[in-house]
Amino acid sequence: MMQDIENDIRNLVAEIIEKDPSEIKSDARFVEDLGVDSMMALEILAGVEKKYKIAIPEEKLADFKTLDSIVVIAREYLSKNA
Amino acid sequence: MMFKDKVAIVTGGTRGIGREIVLMLAREGAKVVFTYAKSVKEAEGLITQTEKLGVKALGLQIDVREFEKTKELIEKTKAAFGGLDILVNNAGITRDKALMMMTREEWHEVIDTNLNGYFNVTRNAIVTFLKQKSGNIVNISSVSGLIGLARQTNYAASKAGIIGFTKSLAREVALYGIRVNAVAPGFIETDMLSGLKEEFKAKMLEHIPLGRLGKAEDVSAAVKFLLSDAASYITGQVVVVDGGLAIK
Numbered sequence: 001m002m003q004d005i006e007n008d009i010r011n012l013v014a015e016i017i018e019k020d021p022s023e024i025k026s027d028a029r030f031v032e033d034l035g036v037d038s039m040m041a042l043e044i045l046a047g048v049e050k051k052y053k054i055a056i057p058e059e060k061l062a063d064f065k066t067l068d069s070i071v072v073i074a075r076e077y078l079s080k081n082a
Numbered sequence: 083m084m085f086k087d088k089v090a091i092v093t094g095g096t097r098g099i100g101r102e103i104v105l106m107l108a109r110e111g112a113k114v115v116f117t118y119a120k121s122v123k124e125a126e127g128l129i130t131q132t133e134k135l136g137v138k139a140l141g142l143q144i145d146v147r148e149f150e151k152t153k154e155l156i157e158k159t160k161a162a163f164g165g166l167d168i169l170v171n172n173a174g175i176t177r178d179k180a181l182m183m184m185t186r187e188e189w190h191e192v193i194d195t196n197l198n199g200y201f202n203v204t205r206n207a208i209v210t211f212l213k214q215k216s217g218n219i220v221n222i223s224s225v226s227g228l229i230g231l232a233r234q235t236n237y238a239a240s241k242a243g244i245i246g247f248t249k250s251l252a253r254e255v256a257l258y259g260i261r262v263n264a265v266a267p268g269f270i271e272t273d274m275l276s277g278l279k280e281e282f283k284a285k286m287l288e289h290i291p292l293g294r295l296g297k298a299e300d301v302s303a304a305v306k307f308l309l310s311d312a313a314s315y316i317t318g319q320v321v322v323v324d325g326g327l328a329i330k
Contacts, residue, residue: 039212039258046213058209 005078006071012047013067016040026068048074054081083111084310089163091155092116093146093203094173095139096124098272099222102298103170103305104139108132110306113163114139117146117155117173146173146199153206160210168309169207171200172222174240176274178233189236196240200247208255217260220305221248223320225268225328241266245320252318261317263308268324270296291326 006026014021017036030036036044041064048070049056054077063069090107094100095116101124107114114132116139118125125141132139140162144151159166174196177188200221211217226234227241245264252262269275269286275295287293304321307313322328 042209042212061209 005074006067008051009048009070009074010067012051013044013070016043016047024067026071027066029066030064044070052078054078083109084306085168086111088112088167089159089165090114090168090170091159091166091203091207092170092172093144093199094118095141096121096128098274099267099270099298099301100170100172101128102302103172104128105131105135106302106306107168108135108137108139111137112168113137115142115155115159115162116140117142117144119143119145119173146202147194149202149206152199152202155203156206156210165214166207166210167217169204169211169217169219170222170305170309171203171219171244173199174222174224174237176234176237178237180233181235184236192236193240193243196237197243197247200244204247204251208251208260211260212255212258215259217255217258218309219248219251219260219262220308221262221264222301222305223248223264223266225266225322225324228266228320228322229328248320249318256317261308261313263313263317264320265301265304265308266320266322266324266328267301268296268322268327270298270301270323272298289327290324291329294325296323296325 010021010024014024017034017040024034028034030041041061044064045056045061052074056073056077060073063073085107090112092100092104092114095104096118104114104116118141129139129141142155142158144155146152156166175192177192179188204219221244223244224241226238227245230238248262248264255262301323304323308316308321
């Protein structure tokens with residue numbers, strides 16, 4: 001299940017930042033390594049919210065640093081909903 | 083009704099230009115949340131008036147200088163009315179004085195309310211607008227920010243700052259369906275002007291080509307236009323409502 005979430009989010013991010021999913025390592029830094037800007041980060045947040053039907057507070061945007069960090073946040077809010 | 087079911091926030095909504103904007107929005111069917119710092123009685127009166135127009139407004143006593151309170155403003159608006167579509171930043175004060183006599187407090191108070199206040203509210207609203215890919219922001223500036231009126235270095239600086247803020251933000255969020263514009267009123271008959279001496283007002287009139295002071299309705303009409311679909315190709319602009327005072 002966790003692996004599914006990681007792959008799903010990897011694909012979501014890949015679509016938004018227009019890169020191949022294989023280019024997105026779990027610990028790659030969005031801003032420094034993948035050229036993600038704040039607007040893209042917000043699109044990723046909105047995409048994750050829509051996909052998993054969760055609400056992630058705006059403040060968490062600052063923590064959207066790597067794929068790993070997003071998976072952790074998504075997991076946190078999924079479990080709150082469960 | 084131009085803004086039927088749209089949710090709007092107007093800061094500094096109980097008096098003067100802000101009050102007229104609240105009433106304009108209510109007449110056009112919007113659900114309005116307005117803020118005020120001290121004018122409790124005026125707020126109650128305004129809520130009653132909006133009720134008569136069909137949509138009871140929500141008045142929140144919030145000091146726009148407080149970042150966390152402006153965050154609550156956005157949250158309470160969304161809780162009460164289900165979303166946010168329009169933001170009119172209007173809350174502003176003057177502490178007029180010749181610079182040589184101006185205290186640091188008088189400088190900071192004006193910058194804090196007029197400029198930082200706009201940052202606070204807009205910063206707390208912008209992610210909502212970005213996520214939904216729509217939004218409309220109008221910032222009330224002033225001719226003082228354009229041409230500089232004497233004894234208003236603090237006010238003019240804050241109002242000029244709002245113009246820069248408006249243009250920068252407009253460029254930044256345009257592709258997300260968000261328009262950001264400013265209105266720069268001239269001399270408008272409100273409490274802000276009532277403290278001035280009659281001789282001074284008479285002198286001001288000499289510099290106004292249209293020969294009269296403005297009314298709050300003149301300003302709210304410009305705001306209404308900028309918020310409407312008729313202005314859908316207008317962003318990052320400053321609409322000057324001054325009877326020709328600041329013609330370049």
